Amino acid sequence: MAKDYEIVIGMEAHAQLLTKSKMFCGCSAAYAQAPPNSLVCPICLGLPGSLPVVNQKALQQTIMVGLALGCKIRIDPQQIKWDRKNYHYPDLPKGYQISQYDLPIAYGGEIKIALGGEERRIRIRRVHLEEDTAKLLHADRATLIDFNRSGVPLIEVVTEPDIRSPQEAKAYVEKLRQILRYLGVSSGNMEEGSLRLEANISLRPAGSAELGTRTEIKNLNSFRAVEKALAYEVERQRKILEAGGKIQQQTMGWDEAKGVTVLQRTKEYAQDYRYFPEPDLPPLLLNKEWVEEIKSHLPELPEALKRRFIKEYGLTAYDAEILTQEPEVAEAFEEYVAAYPQNPKAVGDRIARSIFPVLKESEDSLAEIKRRLPPWVLGGIIAAKEQGKVTTSTADELAARSARGEIAAADVKALEAVFAQYQRIGTSDSLLPVIEKVLAENPKPVADYLKGKDTVLRFFIGQVAKETKGQADPNLVKELLVRKLEDIRQGGTNQ
Numbered sequence: 001m002a003k004d005y006e007i008v009i010g011m012e013a014h015a016q017l018l019t020k021s022k023m024f025c026g027c028s029a030a031y032a033q034a035p036p037n038s039l040v041c042p043i044c045l046g047l048p049g050s051l052p053v054v055n056q057k058a059l060q061q062t063i064m065v066g067l068a069l070g071c072k073i074r075i076d077p078q079q080i081k082w083d084r085k086n087y088h089y090p091d092l093p094k095g096y097q098i099s100q101y102d103l104p105i106a107y108g109g110e111i112k113i114a115l116g117g118e119e120r121r122i123r124i125r126r127v128h129l130e131e132d133t134a135k136l137l138h139a140d141r142a143t144l145i146d147f148n149r150s151g152v153p154l155i156e157v158v159t160e161p162d163i164r165s166p167q168e169a170k171a172y173v174e175k176l177r178q179i180l181r182y183l184g185v186s187s188g189n190m191e192e193g194s195l196r197l198e199a200n201i202s203l204r205p206a207g208s209a210e211l212g213t214r215t216e217i218k219n220l221n222s223f224r225a226v227e228k229a230l231a232y233e234v235e236r237q238r239k240i241l242e243a244g245g246k247i248q249q250q251t252m253g254w255d256e257a258k259g260v261t262v263l264q265r266t267k268e269y270a271q272d273y274r275y276f277p278e279p280d281l282p283p284l285l286l287n288k289e290w291v292e293e294i295k296s297h298l299p300e301l302p303e304a305l306k307r308r309f310i311k312e313y314g315l316t317a318y319d320a321e322i323l324t325q326e327p328e329v330a331e332a333f334e335e336y337v338a339a340y341p342q343n344p345k346a347v348g349d350r351i352a353r354s355i356f357p358v359l360k361e362s363e364d365s366l367a368e369i370k371r372r373l374p375p376w377v378l379g380g381i382i383a384a385k386e387q388g389k390v391t392t393s394t395a396d397e398l399a400a401r402s403a404r405g406e407i408a409a410a411d412v413k414a415l416e417a418v419f420a421q422y423q424r425i426g427t428s429d430s431l432l433p434v435i436e437k438v439l440a441e442n443p444k445p446v447a448d449y450l451k452g453k454d455t456v457l458r459f460f461i462g463q464v465a466k467e468t469k470g471q472a473d474p475n476l477v478k479e480l481l482v483r484k485l486e487d488i489r490q491g492g493t494n495q
């Protein structure tokens with residue numbers, strides 16, 4: 001009879017940061033579109049005698065990630081330290097990578113994932129900062145090297161071995177990527193290599209506290225690959241253990257085409273890298289005030305946003321989840337709701353019915369779709385449907401065709417007739433009194449804004465939308481709100 005095994009998985013993710021310049025030099029980090037070897041200097045080429053300088057923005061973004069994951073940040077008097085990870089490879093001209101070994105910037109956080117209605121906490125061991133390597137391109141009979149990527153800032157996020165199934169591993173990396181994208185610190189684009197994943201996995205008899213021997217799987221370039229490679233490795237290890245064999249500690253690669261893991265090399269150990277403190281960079285003492293300031297400007301993260309969508313708009317948990325998957329979609333939802341605040345649920349449904357399919361079937365960006373199907377049109381379609389002026393199928397067709405950019409001139413006339421009652425309040429004169437009223441009625445959020453909490457702007461925009469029954473242009477409302485709030489900050493009173 002087959003024994004029961006518990007699966008133990010830990011994940012390591014490398015994410016490129018979206019900084020303008022590289023980690024230790026002034027070269028542009030926007031390497032993807034540049035001609036090969038055009039963004040290089042003595043530092044990122046690793047020439048002797050060149051000296052690295054730390055990129056402050058990369059440091060700031062790493063702190064943001066650490067804070068968003070609930071990590072402790074190593075602030076003064078704790079030091080953060082740079083180390084050399086020594087190994088020889090053609091894509092690493094210096095013969096070492098500047099990384100962080102024992103004193104990373106952030107440590108001890110967690111990510112919550114929900115799977116099958118159950119919430120699981122995956123502890124984050126550490127988040128550290130390092131530099132990317134150059135890129136090797138294997139041609140027919142030669143290997144080419146492009147140094148543009150050499151020195152691009154890279155964070156590494158490492159979990160504790162808390163993941164218990166391939167599905168959980170997939171849910172974890174999806175959540176991590178979502179958080180990175182909400183923070184705006186990484187594109188998380190896996191096809192372009194901006195986010196790269198590795199997993200380590202072992203099995204142990206159910207109930208045992210001891211960890212089994214693990215293997216490491218590299219080159220996991222999609223969420224699907226994470227789940228499939230781990231599922232494959234679980235079965236491979238299980239068969240060996242059931243036959244009374246031993247697992248070798250080794251590094252595997254994932255062969256996507258064949259659907260198998262393949263041996264790359266027997267596992268290297270930390271001591272193989274001869275880590276030692278980077279002599280060209282002193283340890284850093286992070287200023288507490290700076291970290292506090294970064295914390296106060298963190299954007300609203302998916303979990304908090306989801307809770308707010310449920311509370312503020314009365315959405316179901318399911319709808320809120322779907323609308324907060326991508327930061328751009330959440331933002332679009334709020335713009336659309338501002339145009340039709342009477343029924344946020346209908347707005348969410350309309351987005352799912354009319355916009356998601358276009359996003360899926362075409363290369364069109366959400367920004368492009370919003371231009372074709374602006375909030376006032378979408379709001380108008382919902383209003384017309386709810387008032388029984390058009391049928392559901394007509395509403396579907398109008399919205400879908402608008403989103404695809406297919407609405408013909410005659411249809412625009414029809415649309416205009418339907419929306420004729422939908423007069424917009426578009427001038428500052430008519431809006432200012434409403435904005436002043438909203439600010440006067442909400443002193444607490446005003447105080448929050450003045451303390452630097454920019455996210456309350458959305459609350460105000462929502463309130464103005466309610467007052468104007470969604471007929472105000474949200475962009476104009478935002479502009480006027482900021483102007484009015486800045487007046488208050490300058491010492492004016494809240495009249």
Ligand SMILES: [Zn+2]
Nearest residue numbers: 025027041044
């Ligand atoms: Zn450079």
